[in-house]
Amino acid sequence: MSLTYWNSLAGGSLIGLACSAYLLLNGRIAGISGLLAQTLSGRAIWPGAALLFGLVSGPLLWHLMTGVWPEMTIRAPWGVVFISGCFVGFGTRLGNGCTSGHGVIGLARLSPRSIVAVICFLGAGMATATIVHLLTRT
Amino acid sequence: MFAVMRTVAAFLCGIIFSLGLILGGILNPSNVLSFLNVSGNWNPALVFVLGSAVFVTFCGFWLKKNLSHPLLDATFQISTARQIDKSLIAGSCLFGLGWGLTGLCPGPAIASFFLLQSKSLLFLLGLIVGTMVFSYRNSVWRNFLRFR
Known part of the structure; x- marks a missing residue:
């Protein structure tokens, strides 16, 4: 297993640690x-x-x-960046959570709502990223 | 006193969360897109990040069973909603669409603030606009229903 995957596991564990600590100390969901x-x-x-x-x-x-x-690289054009920000802001409120609330914490507590939400945003995200890649590659 | 400790605890949780995002590579949208885009050179790293985050949080919820109240507060405030409705599905799909376009979700968008990259700041502006439009729409809608 390459170093990248160990970093991924360590990074994910830190995110989980933060969510667990917020839950156990403050009693709230770190969404x-x-x-x-x-x-x-x-x-x-x-x-x-x-x-x-x-x-x-x-x-x-x-x-x-x-x-x-x-490091941070954003390849999407300016207009797309702004519009996608609006979509993410409105969508996460309408759906009541994002990658942290539904993705990490919802899945960890086996919430049926969160499982549905994750299937939706992962599916839509993969479809969008794949289609954009196929349309824009030269 | 407990209020101050809760605030300090939240700040420390935010720092740990942020370091996790950076170490896991989630802060960088090009890593996220290389996972979301399945037609190119697919990068499974995100599965490891999400998997380990879910596992550790699962352990956190297991520990919570032994507590009658959180260590720094009187009650747990955790959503008990169970209904799977149109808002949940439509909202999550719209979020996925935005996520797939740029590769940023709310955590990294906020965490990257001090990197002062113009595009990530523009995304953050959009995120704030989208969030506020939703709150405004909701309050207008509620008033409309009340006065009808």
Whole structure:
């Protein structure tokens, strides 16, 4: 198994650790889209907003520890980037969760709603990414 | 006192979550797209990230069985909704469509803020707009139903 897969397992375990700690300490679900909506509503934003502050601090800490900034490459054109952001924002609210709330925590607690949500967003995501790849390759 | 500790705990959870996203490669949309796109050189790394995250969280829920209340709060606040409805399906499909177009979901979009990349900031703006449009639409809709 290559180093990448060990990194994947370690990274996933850290995400699971964060979700477990938030559950056991604060008794809440660390669903990022829900925390964002709660913070934007301006009502009862704590402690959720603090988790989002931690989230944005991660890359700074990573830079302090490793000396490099995390890599990030976005190939989609500007217009597509904005529109897809809107889709993700509206869609995660309508469906009540994203990759963290439904994907990680929902699957871990075997919630039927989350299993359906994951099938939908993984299916739609794979179909979209595959079709875009086939249409745009030269 | 407990309120302060809850806030500190949430901040630390956010940092751990963020480091997990970076280490697992999820912060980088091109990694995510190489998993979502099954027609190219398919990259299964995301399966390992999601799998281990779900497994560790599963253990967390197993530990929760021994607790009558969370360590820093009086009650657990966990959704008990069980209904599989059109909103869940339509919303999740729309999310998947957006995710497949750029390769970003809400966690990485927020976590990447201080990388100050113009495209990821634009995505974050879209994410905020989409979220607020939903809240606004919902409140308008509720008022409409009330006054009808």
